[in-house]
Amino acid sequence: MENVFYYDTRIGRISIIENGMAITRICFANKIELNNELNIEANETELLRETIKQLEEFFEGKRNCFDLPLEPKGTEFQKKVWDALQKIPFGETRSYGEIAKTIGNEKASRAVGMANNKNPIPIIIPCHRVIGANGKLVGYAGGLDIKEKLLKIEKDYRR
Incomplete structure (x- = not known):
């Protein structure tokens, strides 16, 4: 249950x-x-x-990391991507290509994008920190307006 x-x-x-x-x-x-x-x-x-x-x-800018037990359901590849997302420092962003390189598969940018899209625990697993190679905001389950708000929170409160 x-x-x-x-x-x-x-x-x-x-x-x-x-x-x-x-x-x-x-x-x-x-x-x-x-x-x-x-x-x-x-x-x-x-x-x-x-x-x-x-x-x-x-x-509110009083916390830059989470201390919660997480159990996202997904494939081994998705979990590898989600683990990499959690290593992106607060207030920073990475491209899909950079995440692909981080997980040891530099040609997997599109697959990283799909795994990002399937992230079941957004914000805590910070998929909002992944942007396009050109620096543009692309795709977010909650909508680009929420992605922009989350990135602004992190920019405003970065320590």
Whole structure:
């Protein structure tokens, strides 16, 4: 059984989902349908409260890294990319090509982009820090406006 709770934040409404031991997903403005097939229940747990607390600290510039148990579901390649994303320092960006090189497959820029797109725990796994090779903001599950807000938060509060 997973638990979900919805929060209104300075970047919009998000839902956070956990499995009793770790955060499994964060969704932007999405209503997760609660039914027996999905095995999700609306229940604000201690882990969800701690997660939103850390996210709010991040949005306020009081936190530049997260200390939460994470359990993203994906392929081995996706997990490799998501691990690389977590190593991008707060306030910095990398291109898809740079991430491909980091994971040892410099020709995998497009595959990195697809893995980035499938990131189930945005913000905490900072896919917003990945930009196009030309420095332009490209693609983001929450929309480019949210990506821009997240990068601005990091730029404004970079220490």
